[in-house]
Amino acid sequence: MSGTLGILVSSDKYMDHVVNLTQAAHAKGKRVSLFFTGKGVLLTLDPRFGELTGKAKLSVCDVSFRANGLHGREAEVPGVGFKDFATQAKNAEMLALLLSPWGGTRIKGEDLLDLPIMLKLGFLPVTHGTPPYGLFEHPPGTGLIPPHRTDTGAFLMAEVLGAKSCILVKNVDGLFTADPTTEPDAQLITDITADELLDMDMEDMVMERKLLYLLKDAAHIKEVRIVNGHERGNIIKALNGEEVGTIIRA
């Protein structure tokens, strides 16, 4: 097992737990990697946050930081540099670590063109889905959340690489006519076009609306499938082209 203890902090309630566990692991010679996301980013301004520096690698979800109204206060967070505001990159790092027994390998944007050879060699490449915003980020029409996020990023990577298909693995069975958690009559949509979906003008969708506009004009990817990753076998079915979840066509 890896000597790294990865901790995802998504709550702002348990700073003492985070500090105590980090200190205990550090004392035992373990490497500790902490990623603060969701409400957990509020802990970055907790007076005890400084106790983590030097004992753990610290990263903060940039999108959550902004969504919680902290934009502009990055410099106040001790032990976290500009590059450590990592958004989804940290998730990719943790996922690659968990998948390492099966060839999971963390790759970055500059490695994307090496994907074919990595797959040929049996690697399981893991990258973050958020498009690279190092130089420029499309500003959102309203609010602080960028419109191009992981769904769009995954689609763009598949399109640029000329991939056979693009499958989005979610925690729901697919796209519904309404939110199935609050609307019991919501129906699963199994097959729909991007135009039909845009015409429905749904308030909330399981994937980013921006993806639909890109799909309409894509050169390689002509369909995107959404499957529930919590059901064993769904990804294999999707890879085999079987009917599962929702398929959205250009």
Add this chain to the structure above:
Amino acid sequence: MKELHILRSEPDETVEKLTASMSADHTASIAVLYEDPVDWAALVDQIYENDKVVCWW
């Protein structure tokens, strides 16, 4: 498979049901963080001794 459930706060009925259901067919242990004192060093050992760790709210 050895599984560790870490409870950060006192479990409600849902968490109790879920932990029992997830642990039904293999060895599972529970670490409680809401009662003092917590042996943090022992918790680190427990995390590394288990194949899977689930941390509850």
